[in-house]
Amino acid sequence: MSETLSPAPSRERRTYSIGELARRFEVTPRTIRFYEQEGLLDPERRGQTRVYHEKDRVRLSLTLRGKRLGFSLAEIREVIQLYDHAPDGDERQLRRMLDILAEKRRGLERQLEDIRALQHELDDVEDRCRESLDALLARHSRDA
Incomplete structure (x- = not known):
């Protein structure tokens, strides 16, 4: 999520319709309207047209990247707003990003530990099932 919100002067005048953005980012217009409702996008209104x-x-690019990384909408909004509201937004934004990334990493480590424990449990249950099946098959072959 390191794309800058300061566009190059030549691109500054470029505008997009909701359909163009939806196609470009492979999302639905409804998704874009939802992000707008959540305060992540702020399109200009020309009558009924966005x-x-x-x-x-x-912002849409950053939002979608943040979602892929597991950021909440609140975390994404916070990072984006740091660009908009703070003169030292770049530094504050990067520090906050590092904090959020560290939190995400800790969460993933906990999930990995949980997955490893679950795998060991599954291995134990599988071993017991195989032993029981082997014993059952051995009894059936003796009885036959």
Whole structure:
């Protein structure tokens, strides 16, 4: 999630329709409207039409990347807002990103530990089932 929200001057005037953004990012217009409702996007309104600027495209990119990384919408919003509201947004944003990434990493480590414990439990149950099946088959062959 390190894409900058400061567009290059030549791209600054580029606008997008909701359909263009949806196709570009392979999401539905409903998804884009949801992110707008959640305060992650802020398109210009021209009557009933939403006009998305480069800043919105970058925010959508960051939002989708954040979701893939397991960030909550609140975490994504916080990181994006740091760009918008703080003169030292880059430093604060990067520090907060590092904090969130460390939290995510700790959560994944806990999940890995849980998965390993579950695998050991499954191995134990599987071993007991195989032993019981072998014993059952041995009895059947003796009885036959």
